Amino acid sequence: MVSFIVSGRISEKYSWAVTFIAPLFLLVSALSAGYVFYTIWGDQPYAVQWSWFTIGDTTLSAGIYLNNISALMVLIVTLISFLVHVYSTGYMAGDEGIIRYFSMLGFFTFAMLGIVLADSLLLVFVFWEMVGFASYMLIGHWKDKPEAAAAASKAFLFNRIGDAGFLIGLMLIWTNTGKFDLAELAQVQGIYSWQTTASLCLFCGVMGKSAQFPLLTWLPDAMEGPTPVSALIHAATMVAAGVFLLARVDFLFTPIALDVIAIVGIITACMAALSALVQSDIKKILAYSTISQLGLMITAIGAGSSSAAMLHLFTHAFFKACLFLCAGIVIHVLHQAQQQAHTHFNVQDIRNLGGLRKKLPFTFIAFILSGSALAGLPFFSGFLSKDAILTAIAGWKGNDFSWRWIVFIAAFIVSFITVIYTFRMIWTVFMGEEKSTASLPVVEPPLVMRGPVALLAIASVWLIVSVNPFHYHGWIFNVLHSGKHFDLGIISFISALWITLAVATSYFVFRKKTISSELLLNNFYLDKLYTSAIGKPSLRLASMASFVDKKCIDGFIHVAAYAQVTTAHFIGWFDRAIVDGTVNGIASLSRVAGNMTRSFQGGKIQLYILWAILAIIIFLIWTLF
Structure with missing residues (x-):
C-alpha cells in the first residue's frame, strides 16, 4: 500500500524514480513475508483483531489471521510480485504510464495480501473487490489500445457476475449464523441444508476470479495487458485467490x-x-x-x-x-x-x-x-x-x-x-x-x-x-x-x-x-453462446425498454405537456379576449356615454344647435315612418 501511495505521488518529471522505489518496497514486503513464513510455518496460528464498525447491537471486527496456508500464500504473492516488479523495470522502460503501472502493481499486491490475511469473510469480500478493480486497471493499462480496454471491461464484468453469487453467499451465512469470522465459522458443528447453497454461492465468486466454467472466457482476453501483469495475475495473485479461498473455507462445503x-x-x-x-x-x-x-x-x-x-x-x-x-x-x-x-x-x-x-x-x-x-x-x-x-x-x-x-x-x-x-x-x-x-x-x-x-x-x-x-x-x-x-x-x-x-x-x-x-x-463458442443467449436478448430488452420509454412514456408526457400548453394558451386568450374584453368594453361604453352626456352641458352653443337639429331630424324620421 505504501508503494501504491508513494509511486502515485511521484512527479512525471521524475518518473524514472518509480522503477527504483516500487521494487524496493516490494523487496521489503518479500523479506518481511519470509520472516513471517519462517515464524508461522508448522506452528500455531497467529490472530489479531480490531473493532471495525457497529450496527445496532452488533459489532463487526476486522483483523489478521495467519496460519500455514496464509503464510505460504503471503510468501508466494510477495516473492512473485517482487520479481515481476524487477522484471518490469526493463520491460516497461519508456512507457508513458509507468507511474500508474507501478502504482497499480503495488495496489494489486496489497489487495491480494488483504484476501490472504483477512480473518473474516466480509473483509475478504472487500479485498476481493479491490483485486477486481486493480486487475481492471492493469489489464487496460494501454488505454490507446481498444482490445485492452475491451478485455479489461470483460474481466470486470465477468468478475461482477461471480461476485454477485459471493455476496448472496455472505448473506446466507450471516442469516444462519450471525457470523463472518472464519475461526468462529470453523466451529459450526453439523451439516445444514443452507450450507450447500451458501458454499456454492461462494464458489460462484471463485468461478469468476479463477476463470472456471462457465466464467472462463475473460482470462485469455486479459492477455491484452502487459506481459508482466499477465505473469502476476496468472501465477500468484488474482486467479490463485479463488483456489486459496476454497482451501481457506473448506469447512463450509x-x-x-x-x-x-x-x-x-x-x-x-x-x-x-x-x-x-x-x-x-x-x-x-x-x-x-x-x-x-x-x-x-x-x-x-x-x-x-x-x-x-x-x-x-x-x-x-x-x-x-x-x-x-x-x-x-x-x-x-x-x-x-x-x-x-x-x-x-x-x-x-x-x-x-x-x-x-x-x-x-x-x-x-x-x-x-x-x-x-x-x-x-x-x-x-x-x-x-x-x-x-x-x-x-x-x-x-x-x-x-x-x-x-x-x-x-x-x-x-x-x-x-x-x-x-x-x-x-x-x-x-x-x-x-x-x-x-x-x-x-x-x-x-x-x-x-x-x-x-x-x-x-x-x-x-x-x-x-x-x-x-x-x-x-x-x-x-x-x-x-x-x-x-x-x-x-x-x-x-x-x-x-x-x-x-x-x-x-x-x-x-x-x-x-x-x-x-x-x-x-473459439473456446467452444462460449462467447458466441453468451452473446446469443444473454447479450442479444439483453440488448433487445434494452431496445424495447428504450422504445417504451421514448415512444410511450415520453410520448404520453409530451402529449400531456402539449395539452397543458394548448389549454393554457386558450385560457390566456379567453381571459384577454372575453373576460378582459367585456370589462374593457363596458368601461369604454361608459366613457363614450359620459362624453356624450358631458357634451350636452359643455357650454358650446354649436353643440347645443347640433343636438337640437339631430333631435328634430330623428323626430321627423320617426313621424314619417
Missing part, C-alpha cells in the same frame, strides 16, 4: 457442494487444455494452460484434498510466472529488433517464430525448465504436485465404478494434453528453422529481466517440493495436509510412464503437424 466443485473443475481443465492445443498466440496458450491447471486444483479441492491443490498452486506460481516472463522476453526483444530493422509482424504468433534457441539461449533454457514443470515431467516440481492431485483423486474415486472414475480418467487425459501443447509451443518457438525472425538482430534482454527469470526457472525443479523427486511428501505437503491420507505410490509410476508416452507422442506426431479446430480455437 458439504459433500454435495464438493462434488459440484469437482465436476466444474474437471470440465474447466478439459476445455481449457483442448483449447490450448490450437492457439497460435503464445500468451493465449499460456492463459488456457493456466485455466486448465486451475481446473485441476479446483478438482483436487472437490476431491477433498486442499493440501494437494495448494501444493500445485505453489509450484504453478513459479513455473507459470517463469513461462510468462520468458514469453515477455521473446515479445520484448522481437519488438526492439523490429524497430531496428523497420519491419513488422505479429511477434506473439508462434507460427511466425522458430529457431530462437540460437539467438536466445538463456530464454530457451528457462523456457525448457519451466515448460517441463508445466508438462509434469519427472524431476520437476509440476510432476510432484500433479502426482499429489492425481493421487488424491484416485483415492477419492473409490473402488466401485461411478462418475468419479470419469473425473479420474479426465484428469489423466488433461495431464497428457498438457504435455502436447507445451511441446508444441516450445518446438514451434525455439526449435526448427527461423521464419520471420531470420533477418532480425535479436539479442538477450538486460540482466534486470533475466535475473527474475533465472530464479523462477531454478524454482521449477523438484527440490522446492521434496528431496525425493518421485514423492510429493515434503516440507509443504506434510505440513498442510490434515485430512485423509491417500498414499498410492503406484500413481507416481503410472504418471511417469504416462508423461513419457505423451512426450514421445508429441515428438513423433505433432513435431511437424498442427491441429486446427474452429470449435477449440
Whole structure:
C-alpha cells in the first residue's frame, strides 16, 4: 500500500524514480513475508483483531489471521510480485504510464495480501473487490489500445457476475449464523441444508476470479495487458485467490457442494487444455494452460484434498510466472529488433517464430525448465504436485465404478494434453528453422529481466517440493495436509510412464503437424453462446425498454405537456379576449356615454344647435315612418 501511495505521488518529471522505489518496497514486503513464513510455518496460528464498525447491537471486527496456508500464500504473492516488479523495470522502460503501472502493481499486491490475511469473510469480500478493480486497471493499462480496454471491461464484468453469487453467499451465512469470522465459522458443528447453497454461492465468486466454467472466457482476453501483469495475475495473485479461498473455507462445503466443485473443475481443465492445443498466440496458450491447471486444483479441492491443490498452486506460481516472463522476453526483444530493422509482424504468433534457441539461449533454457514443470515431467516440481492431485483423486474415486472414475480418467487425459501443447509451443518457438525472425538482430534482454527469470526457472525443479523427486511428501505437503491420507505410490509410476508416452507422442506426431479446430480455437463458442443467449436478448430488452420509454412514456408526457400548453394558451386568450374584453368594453361604453352626456352641458352653443337639429331630424324620421 505504501508503494501504491508513494509511486502515485511521484512527479512525471521524475518518473524514472518509480522503477527504483516500487521494487524496493516490494523487496521489503518479500523479506518481511519470509520472516513471517519462517515464524508461522508448522506452528500455531497467529490472530489479531480490531473493532471495525457497529450496527445496532452488533459489532463487526476486522483483523489478521495467519496460519500455514496464509503464510505460504503471503510468501508466494510477495516473492512473485517482487520479481515481476524487477522484471518490469526493463520491460516497461519508456512507457508513458509507468507511474500508474507501478502504482497499480503495488495496489494489486496489497489487495491480494488483504484476501490472504483477512480473518473474516466480509473483509475478504472487500479485498476481493479491490483485486477486481486493480486487475481492471492493469489489464487496460494501454488505454490507446481498444482490445485492452475491451478485455479489461470483460474481466470486470465477468468478475461482477461471480461476485454477485459471493455476496448472496455472505448473506446466507450471516442469516444462519450471525457470523463472518472464519475461526468462529470453523466451529459450526453439523451439516445444514443452507450450507450447500451458501458454499456454492461462494464458489460462484471463485468461478469468476479463477476463470472456471462457465466464467472462463475473460482470462485469455486479459492477455491484452502487459506481459508482466499477465505473469502476476496468472501465477500468484488474482486467479490463485479463488483456489486459496476454497482451501481457506473448506469447512463450509458439504459433500454435495464438493462434488459440484469437482465436476466444474474437471470440465474447466478439459476445455481449457483442448483449447490450448490450437492457439497460435503464445500468451493465449499460456492463459488456457493456466485455466486448465486451475481446473485441476479446483478438482483436487472437490476431491477433498486442499493440501494437494495448494501444493500445485505453489509450484504453478513459479513455473507459470517463469513461462510468462520468458514469453515477455521473446515479445520484448522481437519488438526492439523490429524497430531496428523497420519491419513488422505479429511477434506473439508462434507460427511466425522458430529457431530462437540460437539467438536466445538463456530464454530457451528457462523456457525448457519451466515448460517441463508445466508438462509434469519427472524431476520437476509440476510432476510432484500433479502426482499429489492425481493421487488424491484416485483415492477419492473409490473402488466401485461411478462418475468419479470419469473425473479420474479426465484428469489423466488433461495431464497428457498438457504435455502436447507445451511441446508444441516450445518446438514451434525455439526449435526448427527461423521464419520471420531470420533477418532480425535479436539479442538477450538486460540482466534486470533475466535475473527474475533465472530464479523462477531454478524454482521449477523438484527440490522446492521434496528431496525425493518421485514423492510429493515434503516440507509443504506434510505440513498442510490434515485430512485423509491417500498414499498410492503406484500413481507416481503410472504418471511417469504416462508423461513419457505423451512426450514421445508429441515428438513423433505433432513435431511437424498442427491441429486446427474452429470449435477449440473459439473456446467452444462460449462467447458466441453468451452473446446469443444473454447479450442479444439483453440488448433487445434494452431496445424495447428504450422504445417504451421514448415512444410511450415520453410520448404520453409530451402529449400531456402539449395539452397543458394548448389549454393554457386558450385560457390566456379567453381571459384577454372575453373576460378582459367585456370589462374593457363596458368601461369604454361608459366613457363614450359620459362624453356624450358631458357634451350636452359643455357650454358650446354649436353643440347645443347640433343636438337640437339631430333631435328634430330623428323626430321627423320617426313621424314619417
